[in-house]
Amino acid sequence: MQREIDGVMYEVPTHMAVIMDGNGRWAKKRMMPRMLGHRQGAKVLEQSCEDVWNLGVKYFTVYAFSTENWKRSQEEIAGIMDLLRTYLKDLAKKCNKNNMRMRFIGDRSVLDQDIQDKMREVEEESAQNDGLQFTVALNYGGRDELRRMTMKLAEQVKKGELDASEITEELISRNLDTCELPDPDLLVRTSGEERISNYLLWQLAYAEFYFTDVLWPDMNRKQFIEAIKYYSGRDRRYGGAK
Secondary structure, rough: OOOEOOEEEEEEEOEEEEEEEHHHHHHHHHHOHHHHHHHHHHHHHHHHHHHHOOOOOEEEEEEEEHHHHOOOOOOEEEEHHHHHHHHOOOOOHHHHOOOEEEEOOOOOOOHHHHHHHHHHHHHHHOOOOOOOOEEEEEEEOOOHHHHHHEEEEEHHHHOOOOOOOHOOHHHHHOOOOOOOOOOOOOOEOOOOOOOOOOOOOOOOOEEEEEEEEOOOOHOOOHHHHHHHHHHHHHOOOOOOOO
């Protein structure tokens, strides 16, 4: 989609996915506890939703907590979960105020019940909003998502509800956590790392990748414009030739 930004026309991605990396390093550089980095990262995320929407992005999906993040210290995990509780507390009200729809992807079954309840409440109360479609990947892993999808389809085949020959790419996509979302056009990863870290393995098949050295707590509108500028200059052929 063409969009004028600060007087310049850009091709803006409909769906931007982000790996928010660098909270801990941001705090370490400032001789602060890691949790202060996570808190700053959460503040930046709120501002980022406003920034990307104003820049023309319709779908915004962020990697908040992976299935591998459980390997971190119990102290850090507990701090992140408490931060999540604080973030969720008034989220439904904020979503409705900003006409933003909220979704969560990942295996929420292992999260504390109060967190699961609040996630469900936010999703239900924001379901009719047609502004930014904001999705948070929480206890999410691309391989785990594919495992869960495979088990679901295998069970249907076992029961005779589905023939194996009927399993198509479209059917797989409809049974993933992101079934309501278009595939991302652009993946942005902060902090200088250049890998996708088990994120949206199926969905990123034809996405453009933008890597930046900026740490997530330092991410701002200017940085998102740089990502869009990069995306706008790409020639997307989806396997075809021009």
